[in-house]
Amino acid sequence: MEQRGKIELPSQESALALSGEREENLKTLSKQTGALVVMRGQELMIQGTANQVTLCTRLVRSLEDLWKYGKTVTGVDILTARHALDSDRHDELKEMRQDILAKNRRGEDIRAKTFRQRQYINAIRTHDLTFCIGPAGTGKTFLATILAAQSLLSNEYERLILTRPAVEAGEKLGFLPGDLQQKINPYLRPLYDALYEVVEPEKISNLMERGIVEVAPLAYMRGRTLNRSFVILDEAQNTTAAQMKMALTRLGFKSRMVVTGDITQTDLPAHQHSGLVLAEKILQNIEDIAFCRLSQGDVVRNPIVQRIVAAYEKYEKK
Template sequence: MSEVSQTIELPSIESAIALSGKKEENLKFLSQHTGTKVVLRGNTVVISGREKAVERCVKAVRSLAPYWKEGKTIARAEIETAFHAIDTGRTDEYKDLQQTILARTRRGEQIRAKTFRQRQYIQAIQTHDITFCIGPAGTGKTFLAAVLAVQALLNDECERLILTRPAVEAGEKLGFLPGDLQQKVNPFLRPLYDALYEFIEPEKIPDLMERGKIEVAPIAYMRGRTLNNAFIIVDEAQNTTPAQLKMLLTRLGANSRMVVTGDVTQTDLPSAQESGLIVAQRILKSVEGIAFCHLSAADVVRHALVQKIVAAYESYEQPKRANV
């Protein structure tokens, strides 16, 4: 079969940089995924190879136009979603995903779902009182929940935002850490603070916390409470015990919503202790009003290497799980 070649003219050098990615990682991925040769010459992309492979690659590049036209960094997950949409006839749905802006950061950056599963996760949060999201690092589990939570707070859809996670990590316990309670807790809650800083001026957060609008605390401090009119995010739930997670889930009060996130492959509990997240998944999977969303390595939106690391660990651990 003879080879063909097609070219795509990009509008600017910024577009070329956005499409090619760091060290041309995106172009290399497009080439590997389609079996074509993809070369960037100035602002021109040249794609050559077998006719059908070239057509598929061209469709993928053109479908990513809403990103590269504006010079926005394109993640590996977005390219994979483009191919998935082309291969499964979901191109219209993909266009809708690209056009739906979830929020804007303080710097004006647009936040949107980058994959179909991320979009499903967002829709689950919007339509369920309790949503579980299970998946590896870098898939946006906590960040997307925080986006929706901050929006709900700023739009007066809830009275307070509660962020909590178990203070168990890498064998450390609060009692061994220096400082008062807040200083002890802060290292464990840093990922939640980071998400807040994207949408709320850092100097305003202490005031919101003092007024009770934002509460950040370890799970142990939720005991005995009823959480009304709140948006609750439970992060790193794989490190809860079954009793802890049951206690937390039963704190849900009137007009409240809860999102529980975790990665069941990264549990820091003692080896003999079963994860509350795994137990909850078994017990609650059929309960009406509760949604379970699962993200995978294909949804990783951090550095391209993170996706490779997650995939490598999954491949290594699968045979071990099969022998258990």
């Protein structure tokens, strides 16, 4: 027997926050619960079987600490909330939402959106060396950079070093315009982008001029000992075994390192093995080293990215 439910929202801002862009969130709520979900002004109308209406109502209520205050609800928030309902992890979900890493320059909260992202953040906080392996869009580099920037700004570390191997993914460095720094900047752009989310560009420039923030290719790390530093090695699937060993052994006293990569997107020549794959085999059970795995369910970019990752994973399993 069909039933109807209704949830009154406190403001137009909360209605927009819950609905999402082009009402994408309403479609996600409907897909997750089987109920028909429609927003009329500030009223959320829910229609379906008794179980569907009850489930949808519980799911929307579990998101209330976001939409009530006009905070943007994402599709990933809905999926995580549904997972929390199914696994009775509501308290953990509430704690995760309250653990705000930083605010970006638009005033929006930066936080974990999934339980695996939260495990990753906790691993970084409690381990000297953390590896994170997962597909594009899961926040591997972004979350690590945010934590690193916050640690630097609170004087926990003296330097922030962001590095990645400059592997030529279909392009030849020699054909790019400019000097060496200009040639390698495109490889380092994602690291800059994450920094710019929480630190003013002028301040970043000042920190870089003083050597407090360093964004450089992995080759620049050879022969150094990185003391009192927060180091992020990005795109680590493109390191050779020797490069990975070199990078890991740079870690000095009172330092922390995060190594991120996607082992399904290696740009190394066919005859070379990925240093990230080998490191996982060798270091899996070493004390004070954490390994975190993120999946397509942790993708926090445009929802279509999650579908793209899922489609490729399905194709590659054939």
